[in-house]
Amino acid sequence: MTKKLYIETVGCQMNMLDSEMVVASLRKKGYELTDAVSEADTILFNTCSVREHAEHKTYSALGRLREHKKAHPGKVIGVLGCMAQKDQKLIFEKAPYVDIVVGPGQLQQVPDLIEKVESERGQHTALSLGRKSGSVDQIKRSHETFDPLRDPTMRPTPFQAYLRIQIGCDKFCTYCIVPMTRGPEQGRSPEEIIDEANVLAAQGCKEITLVGQTVNSYQYKGESGTVRLSGLLQQLHEIEGIERLKFVTNYPKDMTLDLLETIRDYPKISKYIHVPLQSGSDEVLRRMKRGYTVDDYRRMMDRIRETIPGSSVSSDFIVGFCGETEEEFGETISLLRECRFKNSFIFKYSERPGTKGAEHLEDDVPDEVKKRRNNELLSIQNQISEEDNQVFLGQNVEVLVEGPSKWAKQNSDQDSQVLQLTGRTNCDRIVVFDGNRRLAGQILPVGIYEVTPFTLLGTVVTEHRVPALTNLGV
Ligand code: SAH
Numbered sequence: 001m002t003k004k005l006y007i008e009t010v011g012c013q014m015n016m017l018d019s020e021m022v023v024a025s026l027r028k029k030g031y032e033l034t035d036a037v038s039e040a041d042t043i044l045f046n047t048c049s050v051r052e053h054a055e056h057k058t059y060s061a062l063g064r065l066r067e068h069k070k071a072h073p074g075k076v077i078g079v080l081g082c083m084a085q086k087d088q089k090l091i092f093e094k095a096p097y098v099d100i101v102v103g104p105g106q107l108q109q110v111p112d113l114i115e116k117v118e119s120e121r122g123q124h125t126a127l128s129l130g131r132k133s134g135s136v137d138q139i140k141r142s143h144e145t146f147d148p149l150r151d152p153t154m155r156p157t158p159f160q161a162y163l164r165i166q167i168g169c170d171k172f173c174t175y176c177i178v179p180m181t182r183g184p185e186q187g188r189s190p191e192e193i194i195d196e197a198n199v200l201a202a203q204g205c206k207e208i209t210l211v212g213q214t215v216n217s218y219q220y221k222g223e224s225g226t227v228r229l230s231g232l233l234q235q236l237h238e239i240e241g242i243e244r245l246k247f248v249t250n251y252p253k254d255m256t257l258d259l260l261e262t263i264r265d266y267p268k269i270s271k272y273i274h275v276p277l278q279s280g281s282d283e284v285l286r287r288m289k290r291g292y293t294v295d296d297y298r299r300m301m302d303r304i305r306e307t308i309p310g311s312s313v314s315s316d317f318i319v320g321f322c323g324e325t326e327e328e329f330g331e332t333i334s335l336l337r338e339c340r341f342k343n344s345f346i347f348k349y350s351e352r353p354g355t356k357g358a359e360h361l362e363d364d365v366p367d368e369v370k371k372r373r374n375n376e377l378l379s380i381q382n383q384i385s386e387e388d389n390q391v392f393l394g395q396n397v398e399v400l401v402e403g404p405s406k407w408a409k410q411n412s413d414q415d416s417q418v419l420q421l422t423g424r425t426n427c428d429r430i431v432v433f434d435g436n437r438r439l440a441g442q443i444l445p446v447g448i449y450e451v452t453p454f455t456l457l458g459t460v461v462t463e464h465r466v467p468a469l470t471n472l473g474v
């Protein structure tokens with residue numbers, strides 16, 4: 001008999017990928033996905049702890065299930081992922097009707113735990129060791145991945161997939177909970193990664209995004225020496241069917257020349273680098289324990305621009321970190337103006353219990369100030385994005401077509417063949433254009449006639465004898 005699974009996912013690409021694996025493992029047990037909680041036999045939340053807001057979202061979703069579970073006590077409710085690892089049994093205290101709490105390093109146990117609840121009831125946890133609860137090896141072993149299982153229906157599109165190359169993080173930035181929830185940094189073996197990429201290619205996947213907390217720190221020490229991200233990308237480049245390779249996220253200190261040259265020399269690799277700066281003030285970076293100075297970052301940007309013409313760089317920022325003065329914030333504005341990122345993800349600092357920041361530094365910037373700084377930085381970034389997008393007016397860009405745009409999904413009739421489509425350039429800019437839905441998965445030239453801060457608007461170039469498509473490196 002088929003059973004129905006409802007799963008809600010918040011957080012980063014790592015969590016999207018984890019949900020894909022969980023769904024694949026439950027499909028093997030006869031589950032089908034449903035969008036309706038009311039229909040579901042099992043209800044799962046794959047959670048994030050990176051900011052308080054993400055946790056609130058999950059706790060309020062759980063709150064809404066209180067009555068539902070009373071009416072249907074046979075249903076299984078599970079909390080998975082980073083908040084499960086962080087809050088552990090506290091989740092049972094806040095939502096006593098939750099049946100299982102499973103950390104990101106134990107997700108392979110989800111199918112068995114669901115069966116256990118169905119047969120014996122009771123509340124069960126499967127969690128990894130804390131960062132101080134054993135030897136490094138024991139802690140590492142307690143964070144397992146089970147990546148070989150894939151479920152194409154859970155992907156961003158059928159042509160795009162995430163592929164994990166690394167788990168955990170050892171950088172311990174003072175604001176960040178990730179090293180606690182995801183455990184020590186560990187690179188997967190290149191053999192496993194290549195095997196999985198071959199499986200994805202055979203399934204028709206054209207774009208692979210390598211994921212990890214700091215992928216450019218990736219290292220795997222094998223019998224034939226140490227493999228780094230550059231070597232891994234070169235091997236993946238050989239796989240037939242794979243047309244685009246991306247990787248997120250990067251750590252400024254580890255942006256080595258061999259990686260930049262590989263991005264330059266191997267055409268399938270997207271000329272796009274997400275490498276979070278977080279703050280433009282040396283003092284703030286020091287309090288964040290980011291391990292680089294503004295000058296280091298500047299030199300890294302110069303290296304990127306010199307080595308890979310036409311590349312785009314994007315960043316993350318935290319505003320209102322402990323003790324951030326107007327002057328320090330001003331330095332962030334100047335550096336943003338100088339670096340001219342393609343786009344930036346900007347976050348208000350959220351204190352995370354369990355981090356060094358929460359322990360030693362005071363979260364003393366008022367929320368209104370964080371909000372104002374957030375808006376200010378965002379508006380400067382948007383202005384930069386719009387200005388830099390102007391360069392594309394009248395140019396042709398190469399777009400990997402992803403499918404109907406969000407607008408088309410809401411406004412077009414389900415059967416219409418020609419509708420608004422969306423895709424991305426090699427440097428990760430979003431392009432919107434009209435076309436047949438069958439074009440999804442193809443790489444096409446699109447002529448750009450209008451730009452906004454977030455998108456390039458264009459039309460598909462049907463005449464292929466157009467001047468150089470790649471003169472901008474796009
Ligand atoms: N591993 C990635 C980032 C992981 S978290 C990296 O090192 O770049 C994604 C982003 O969330 C971070 O880049 C940071 O900007 C933001 N972030 C992390 N912890 C935060 C916190 N406590 N409050 C606000 N933003 C935070």
Ligand code: SF4
Nearest residue numbers: 169171172173176178
């Ligand atoms: Fe968090 Fe820093 Fe690790 Fe990124 S590098 S996951 S911000 S601790």
Ligand code: F3S
Nearest residue numbers: 011012048049050082
């Ligand atoms: Fe959130 Fe965990 Fe990712 S805390 S950002 S889901 S690694």
